[in-house]
Amino acid sequence: MNGTLIDLLERRSPSRAIAEDKLGRTDIEKLMHAAQLSASCYNNQSWRFLLLTEEAALEKGRKALSGGNSWAKKAPLLIFGFSDPDLDCRLPDGRDYYLFDLGMAVQLILLQATELDLIARPMAGYSPSTVKREFNIPDEYEVYVAIAVGHKGDIEELDERLRVLSRGDRQRNPLHKNFYYNAY
Numbered sequence: 001m002n003g004t005l006i007d008l009l010e011r012r013s014p015s016r017a018i019a020e021d022k023l024g025r026t027d028i029e030k031l032m033h034a035a036q037l038s039a040s041c042y043n044n045q046s047w048r049f050l051l052l053t054e055e056a057a058l059e060k061g062r063k064a065l066s067g068g069n070s071w072a073k074k075a076p077l078l079i080f081g082f083s084d085p086d087l088d089c090r091l092p093d094g095r096d097y098y099l100f101d102l103g104m105a106v107q108l109i110l111l112q113a114t115e116l117d118l119i120a121r122p123m124a125g126y127s128p129s130t131v132k133r134e135f136n137i138p139d140e141y142e143v144y145v146a147i148a149v150g151h152k153g154d155i156e157e158l159d160e161r162l163r164v165l166s167r168g169d170r171q172r173n174p175l176h177k178n179f180y181y182n183a184y
């Protein structure tokens with residue numbers, strides 16, 4: 001590790017192998033603190049996170065995970081990110097910023113977790129309605145992301161498909177596909 005930001009970004013683990021060991025309170029607080037330092041439109045800080053650490057709460061959260069995300073059931077910390085469009089900038093031309101700002105805060109959680117040598121994997125594969133029902137989250141909120149967090153586990157315990165994905169190199173587009181210099 002050489003301590004640069006790029007090094008941290010490159011170290012973010014592709015692994016779905018998460019150990020069941022509990023996380024320390026200090027580490028969880030660092031994840032929350034990192035998210036709180038995020039930029040947001042008009043400093044609205046519209047992100048909301050439900051953190052599940054106790055067994056009964058985790059069990060309720062696991063019910064929401066899709067079959068393809070069963071690996072995440074081992075995670076000692078499940079986070080659900082949610083927000084409400086009215087909590088953030090809504091511009092007259094139709095631009096809403098609540099999901100943008102939620103995503104910015106999620107990214108900081110992923111990076112802080114990486115610095116702590118933890119795995120933190122965002123997921124869309126879960127049922128938002130189950131999360132809302134199990135935790136009595138009011139109607140106006142949209143539950144938009146789940147994050148499985150934990151210490152690194154044993155990749156050998158995953159099935160073949162996930163073992164390959166968990167060891168995989170990062171696949172990224174060539175820069176020209178995503179970036180335009182000076183003209184579109």
Ligand SMILES: Cc1cc2nc3c(=O)[nH]c(=O)nc-3n(C[C@H](O)[C@H](O)[C@H](O)COP(=O)(O)O)c2cc1C
Pocket residue numbers: 013014016069121122123124125126170171
């Ligand atoms: C919005 C979003 C939804 C995702 N949903 C899932 C998911 O349901 N299950 C999963 O294993 N990974 C999920 N991922 C992780 C992506 O598959 C992963 O970020 C992508 O393949 C790039 O790999 P890398 O993050 O290891 O570089 C999701 C990521 C994002 C940002």
